[in-house]
Structures are given as C-alpha cells and as structure tokens.
Amino acid sequence: MRNLFLLVLCGVTVFLPACRRGGAAPAPVPAAAPEPAVVWSALGPADVVYQGNAGGIQDSVRQVIRDVDAYRQMWQEATARQVSPPAAPPVDFAREMLLVVAAGRMTPEDEIHVDSVALRPERTADGRTEEALAAVVRVFQGCRRFTVAAYPIEIVRVRRFEGPVRWIERRERAQDC
Numbered sequence: 001m002r003n004l005f006l007l008v009l010c011g012v013t014v015f016l017p018a019c020r021r022g023g024a025a026p027a028p029v030p031a032a033a034p035e036p037a038v039v040w041s042a043l044g045p046a047d048v049v050y051q052g053n054a055g056g057i058q059d060s061v062r063q064v065i066r067d068v069d070a071y072r073q074m075w076q077e078a079t080a081r082q083v084s085p086p087a088a089p090p091v092d093f094a095r096e097m098l099l100v101v102a103a104g105r106m107t108p109e110d111e112i113h114v115d116s117v118a119l120r121p122e123r124t125a126d127g128r129t130e131e132a133l134a135a136v137v138r139v140f141q142g143c144r145r146f147t148v149a150a151y152p153i154e155i156v157r158v159r160r161f162e163g164p165v166r167w168i169e170r171r172e173r174a175q176d177c
Helices: 004-015 068-078
Strands: 048-051 058-067 098-104 112-124 131-141 154-157 165-175
Touching: 004 165, 048 068, 068 098, 068 154, 098 112, 098 131, 112 154
Parallel strands: 131 165
Antiparallel strands: 048 154, 058 098, 098 154, 112 131
C-alpha cells in the first residue's frame, strides 16, 4: 500500500504542473531579415587606365576622381617621371569614375591593384543604412631581391557612384622567396 501511495504521489508531482492554467506559450519572435548579399565585381585588364612604378606619385594614395580637372591633375602627377608620358585615355565621367591607388616606396617586384568592388550597406552614426562602394586593394610584396626604389600605382575605372568609398586593404607576400 505504501508503494502505491508513493507511486501516486510521484505521478501527481510530475503531471500536476503540466495542467496549470495559464496563457498560451509566447509567440516566437520573428527572425530578423537577412542582410542582402553583397555582389563583388572583379576588375580586369580592360578596367585599368594606368599602371606603373616610375615614381610620379611617391606617397601612399587612395583617391576617388569624379571630374576631368582632377583627372588631368592626377594624370600629370602619375606620369611626371616618364620621358614621354602617354596621353590620358578618355573617361566618361557622367557614367564612370576613377579609383587611384599608390603604394609609396617599394621595390620593382612589388605591385598594387584594385582587385574588386561592391556596393554594400553600412550603418551611419544616426542609425540609418546607406550604401557605400567598397574597393579591395591588394598590395603584393615581392622577394626584395632588388634595392632600387619603385612606386607602384594603378588607376582603374568603375561605374560612377556618388556615395562614400571604403578601402579594404589586403597584403600578400610572394611564396617562392
């Protein structure tokens, strides 16, 4: 009899709380909307307006050019140390803009490139979301076999964008040194 009493008591303590009166379980919180996918566009040889390391620009530079006057000025600086500088290729600034990247003092084995670009959302200080153009800049460091100074630069054309440009820096070293 005592065992039966203990069995009933255990059953009541297990099942009684499940029968409590109360509201339904709270509704699940809806999941936040996923961030939109960022689509990166790789830049190729057709997008390169100028590439060199002659030393026309000797500083590290990340610059956006959106008008003809700034382009003329930059072209003159970039090609200043060439014996016979090439003519500046035409750029349609109504539809395009230029990204200029220069690495500063390096060696002839080193390179700098704008690898890819993408429009991506970012939060402003006041909590709003706005689009920014992100540009991936890759600096390749060679084996340092030469002690001669070189000043790598690249100018590329991209679709015109009026918002902010953010530079994403990547550094790589040669593997076979």
